[in-house]
Amino acid sequence: MQFRDHRVVGDILELAQRYRDQDADELVFYDITASPQGRSVDRSWIARVAQVLDIPFCVAGGIRSVAEAEAVLNAGAEKVSINSPALSDPGLIDQLASRFGSQCVVVGIDSQTTAEGWSVHQFTGDPDRSRDTRRDTLQWVSEVQQRGAGEIVLNCMASDGVRRGYDLTQLAAVRALCRVPLVASGGAGTPEHFAALFAAGCADAALAASVFHSGAIAIPDLKQFLKSQHIEVRL
């Protein structure tokens, strides 16, 4: 359970501006305890972030209805990401895609390696409520696309937080089923991990948190490194 003991990472607005100035391509704001605690993401900061950010950003955390998603989008977010609520009510994906268009609807998947393959977990933000849904990850990837997801963020739980690299085996299996952009999450520890992900061609984008928050990897250095490895990046 890699989500235990969240680090406090400072004021959200300051962090958003810092990453914008470092040429991050997109930001995702997760309120990972929202769903396990049965509440929606606190929205007061979203408009403040939207006022200063000139790059796309996505908001995730306990968005359980079209009305809640609409409030987040109206505050200035580009996309909403749903994870646990989509598992409780898969029809929410259809409703959001129909109302706002698939391009606004990201489905996050927390996937754990099992003896047979991979299975989807729910409420992973709270160690006491986190549970294995017994849904097969690959089947869920197919279903969320049919329902209208416009992007999938796959968080490989076994790799998450341990900084030993992305789970390329699992990502390749998911990529083969994916007709929408796939964002890899979980496991980035070094610039080489990002390069290996893109060289393998099994994700369209890489998401990382702790290595950036801690300063272990600076985004400008990472982008320069990727460019030197002949991977196309925005500089």
Next chain:
Amino acid sequence: MDVVIIDSGGANLASLVYALQRLGAKAVVSDEAAVIRSAPRVLLPGVGSAGNAMARLRAKGLHEVIPQLTQPLLGICLGMQLLFDHSDEGEGPSDGGAGTPCLGIIAGQVTRMAASPQLPVPHMGWNQLSVQHDDPLLAGIGREAWFYFVHSYCAAPGAYTLAETVYGAPFTSICSQRNFRGVQFHPERSAGPGARLLANFLTLV
């Protein structure tokens, strides 16, 4: 007032409003014909589907007002696609339907992008432009600049194309016809180059 943003329904006008605020511009959001007609410049944004947006414009009679405008107008993303004759979005041929008739300002069709494992759709991310014809909209913007795209439909390159971008096949990323211009990307979310493009638009008369 520097510009009127046409309220074509859908969420997400906030990011455009904030981008204009950062430039110090005075923007008004409106769906009233008189306000739009008297604007020095007009922005036609759009998030959502062509069918919903056109229904919203028709309900306010704006499908007749917009093509008559003579001041500079910039369509953004779906707003650019609405400038064309027709979009396949909304029960298009692939769904066995006829798609959505649009504003008919630019002669051409908007079609669905083809998805493949190497080219997922929506096309989402940062891309560069291949500029075919220079334009005041691009003043001071380097040829290497990156812009942020999110779309599933596009217009093939044509006589109206100022810049194109390749995603599998080339498509129109900036178009123009008389006082009407359109950008397929989101300048309000395209960092410095996007801000410069919007600032350039605000100088057009």
